[in-house]
Amino acid sequence: MSRSNGKSPLGGMILFGLVITGVLFVYFSTMFERDEPIINVKSNGYWNLKEPLKISIADKSGIKSYKVTLKTSSEAIALQNEQFITPENEVSLVIKPPRTAYSMKDKTMSVVIEAVDASKWNFLNGNVALKEFKFNIDKKRPHLNIVSNSYKISKGGSALVIFKADDENLQDIYIELSNDKKFKVQPFYKEGFYIALIAWPIIDKSFKASVVARDYAGNIAKSYIPLYLKQKNYKVSSIRLSDRFLKGKIADLAYEYVETQGVEDPIEQFKLINEDVRAKNERLIHDITSKLSDEMISDFKVDKMYPLKNAKVVARFGDHRKYFYKGKKISESYHLGLDLASNAMANIKPQNSGEVVFADYNGIYGNMPIIDHGLGLYTLYGHCSSIKVNSGEHFNAKEIVANTGLTGYAMGDHLHFGVLVQGVEVRPQEWMDREWIKLNISNVIKSAKKIIDRD
Numbered sequence: 001m002s003r004s005n006g007k008s009p010l011g012g013m014i015l016f017g018l019v020i021t022g023v024l025f026v027y028f029s030t031m032f033e034r035d036e037p038i039i040n041v042k043s044n045g046y047w048n049l050k051e052p053l054k055i056s057i058a059d060k061s062g063i064k065s066y067k068v069t070l071k072t073s074s075e076a077i078a079l080q081n082e083q084f085i086t087p088e089n090e091v092s093l094v095i096k097p098p099r100t101a102y103s104m105k106d107k108t109m110s111v112v113i114e115a116v117d118a119s120k121w122n123f124l125n126g127n128v129a130l131k132e133f134k135f136n137i138d139k140k141r142p143h144l145n146i147v148s149n150s151y152k153i154s155k156g157g158s159a160l161v162i163f164k165a166d167d168e169n170l171q172d173i174y175i176e177l178s179n180d181k182k183f184k185v186q187p188f189y190k191e192g193f194y195i196a197l198i199a200w201p202i203i204d205k206s207f208k209a210s211v212v213a214r215d216y217a218g219n220i221a222k223s224y225i226p227l228y229l230k231q232k233n234y235k236v237s238s239i240r241l242s243d244r245f246l247k248g249k250i251a252d253l254a255y256e257y258v259e260t261q262g263v264e265d266p267i268e269q270f271k272l273i274n275e276d277v278r279a280k281n282e283r284l285i286h287d288i289t290s291k292l293s294d295e296m297i298s299d300f301k302v303d304k305m306y307p308l309k310n311a312k313v314v315a316r317f318g319d320h321r322k323y324f325y326k327g328k329k330i331s332e333s334y335h336l337g338l339d340l341a342s343n344a345m346a347n348i349k350p351q352n353s354g355e356v357v358f359a360d361y362n363g364i365y366g367n368m369p370i371i372d373h374g375l376g377l378y379t380l381y382g383h384c385s386s387i388k389v390n391s392g393e394h395f396n397a398k399e400i401v402a403n404t405g406l407t408g409y410a411m412g413d414h415l416h417f418g419v420l421v422q423g424v425e426v427r428p429q430e431w432m433d434r435e436w437i438k439l440n441i442s443n444v445i446k447s448a449k450k451i452i453d454r455d
């Protein structure tokens with residue numbers, strides 16, 4: 001027996017180990033990875049053959065080449081291909097559709113993408129990914145047609161619009177103001193028709209509203225709503241803050257709010273209440289009153305509003321209030337409701353039914369129920385001494401919603417009556433005028449139905 005004789009089991013083991021290591025290296029190294037490139041196309045399955053296609057290809061070992069082809073019913077059109085000397089881990093492509101495809105009548109087309117990676121796997125050929133993406137071709141813009149609308153809109157006021165929108169793949173439809181505010185629209189009367197109340201926010205100098213419709217393929221249509229604009233001058237008043245007021249009502253409120261905790265200076269307290277607390281309270285109001293149902297309605301009726309009997313107007317909607325202390329301007333705000341006063345703790349009886357969507361305390365607005373009357377129209381009752389309804393309840397017209405009071409930022413017993421259209425405070429006076437309602441709401445609906453029935 002000799003050790004040097006024959007094959008040593010140790011040498012065999014080393015060789016075997018080397019082979020295993022080599023296999024493991026190939027198996028786990030990026031160089032030999034076996035994952036095919038990942039191909040993604042940014043798409044919802046619709047294409048208007050105008051928008052460029054956004055494609056991304058990613059691979060661990062890098063992309064060696066790719067090829068993008070458009071397959072129509074009659075031909076295959078090469079869109080783009082590329083070979084990389086230095087493989088890239090990620091390739092982002094923006095590919096324009098060919099002009100020739102735009103004139104085709106195909107309802108669907110496919111985009112075929114082939115990508116090869118730089119892996120040494122597959123006998124150095126790399127991994128190949130081949131993907132086909134099918135698109136519904138939609139080159140047509142939605143068709144819009146304004147059926148009927150209020151003749152005019154006043155600064156701070158409301159208007160009604162009814163229109164038709166036609167598209168096979170309608171995705172989104174809304175009304176847009178020049179200040180970017182969007183109003184939702186509600187299906188109306190028959191399929192393809194929509195209705196919306198819109199508003200000219202009091203802080204906007206000018207007003208322009210358009211219906212906008214977009215389909216899934218990205219085609220957009222815009223139609224301007226022809227409204228006669230009526231400017232309105234709102235009162236600007238300078239109010240001198242007295243020490244009595246600051247040390248009384250303001251000190252009381254400051255004690256209550258989170259924003260004014262630890263703040264001792266009465267002027268600072270007033271500023272915080274008039275600006276920060278107000279903004280927070282109004283944000284809540286706007287949130288609650290921005291909702292609109294998407295159920296189809298066949299009519300919308302509203303009675304002249306007058307929530308407080310034998311009431312005197314004590315402050316108007318839209319007053320721009322500038323506050324001064326010792327000759328210096330401290331703060332300013334807009335009064336976004338109509339203040340009505342009669343007896344103390346008088347019954348508040350709204351004339352229109354609806355759903356109670358809020359019945360709670362809201363900062364400077366005090367106890368404040370809000371009623372949703374449908375079509376984005378809401379009424380709000382501020383500074384109440386007590387609320388007689390609960391959130392979530394149905395409200396029947398002419399019942400008592402609350403009693404007037406002076407909760408929140410109020411000096412005497414009164415009702416702060418607010419009317420909102422999809423989160424925008426509007427002139428309550430319009431909704432308190434039977435003639436205005438008839439001209440701007442009822443008649444617009446009536447004439448729209450006549451036109452729709454003929455359609």
Ligand SMILES: [Zn+2]
Nearest residue numbers: 337338339416
């Ligand atoms: Zn008020």
